[in-house]
Amino acid sequence: MKSKAEKKVQVRNAFLASVVSIVISAGAALVAGFVLKLGVLCSILVFAIVFALTLAALIYVWKTTDLIRKILYLLYCIKHPAKSRRFYCSCCNRTLEGFIELGYSKDSERFDSKRFMKQKQDVICPFCYSAPRQRIQAVWLEANMSTVKDSRILCFAPEYSMMKWFRRNGIKVTTADLFDSKAELKLDITNIDLPDESYDVVICNHVLEHVSSYENALTELNRILVDKGLLIVSFPLDEGLDTVFEQEASTPEYRIRLFGQVDHVRIFGRDSAEILTSFGFDVQAINISEMPENILPVVGPADYDSNQIYICRKVLNE
Ligand SMILES: [Zn+2]
Incomplete structure (x- = not known):
């Protein structure tokens, strides 16, 4: 939706x-x-x-x-000369005068506006619609190209901005989704119809907050990775929570009130790295403070968008 x-x-x-x-x-x-x-x-x-x-x-x-976006960007560059384009989108490789607001905070049918009030809202790339977390991930991938180059990569719920990064770097990614017909594979992340050790890298951004069981999803993600394979994962994370918060919520209004978004069924907390470790991974969190300032690595647009991304290496089976 x-x-x-x-x-x-x-x-x-x-x-x-x-x-x-x-x-x-x-x-x-x-x-x-x-x-x-x-x-x-x-x-x-x-x-x-x-x-x-x-x-x-x-x-x-x-x-x-990408032809029309290229033409639009050419017009943008004529209007905004190079010296005024101080920001950078690491997903689509474009310098920008600034990021834009898409108005999520005003969409009360889907979001809890209170959760956007203290955050910066103009954080979206006007060309590929990347949010800070995608730009952070793109910077990390750029610096760790050898981990994804020549790898079998599976991406759940592919985002245009991330696919743009992979395309412009000539890296093939297999896409998967349960509902999006444009994805190459129709897969249920809680019961993945793939053999063990099928992929070297799996990317899973903002999916685990939607599914019935994140425990089943993490078990399955571990299973389909080769030994030492990488899971790159992110999800809504509220630094104010000790651990993951989930509760039965049958109405859209109640889910918005509990989780901030109509189709979320949980929010993760400060122990997320420990949770990921317990599913058989060595976990490293990307250090956001090391990111270049011009990609605007801030929390937002919602307060549960901490933009924390975990790089999880499957622990070698004994
Ligand atoms: Zn962009």
Whole structure:
């Protein structure tokens, strides 16, 4: 389910694509009517056909290539000269004047606005929509390229920003999701239909707070990794909690009140590294204080977005 903020971006993109299609098809209809003298009906037909073809082409190019984003970034760079672009998105490799707010805090149907009040909201990349945690992960991957290069990588619930990082570095990733039809594999993370030791690296960002049993998920993630394989994992983490907080919550309103987001069923606490260790991993937390300031490694946009990412190496079986 998409948030209001994400739907707003989709509506804006659809509006822009429609305007461009109308301008191009109106031009074609004018040529048909006044230059080729094809008559009113034919001109209307030309308008309709060119509009449909242009819109379809724009949607195809947007979904399958980075061309339109490249054009938009070129226009952005003309408007914002290099010296004003002090920030950097490590996912899409673009310098920026600043990050943007997507309005999650105002989406009361999905989020608890109180959990956003004390955090910085303008933390999203305007081009690949990366949040701080994805940019932190991209910086870590860049510095640890040998761990992912030439590895079999499985990514649950793939985020566009992370896939962008892998694509631009020429690294193949297999994507998996239980509900997203665009993912290559349809997998239930609590009961993964894959053989033991199938992958060298598994990436699992913000999935464990949604599933029925995080214990089953971690057992399965450990099972499908080779010995010494890596699990790169992150989830909502509230530094104010001693341990993971979960409770039966059958209504959306109650889940928002308890966990801050309508589709969350738990929040993790300060003992997250110990929990991961107990499932058979050597656990290292990425040190956020070592991150470059221009990727804006802050907590946010919600207070449970601590942006802590764990690098978990499967302990060698005795
Ligand atoms: Zn970006």
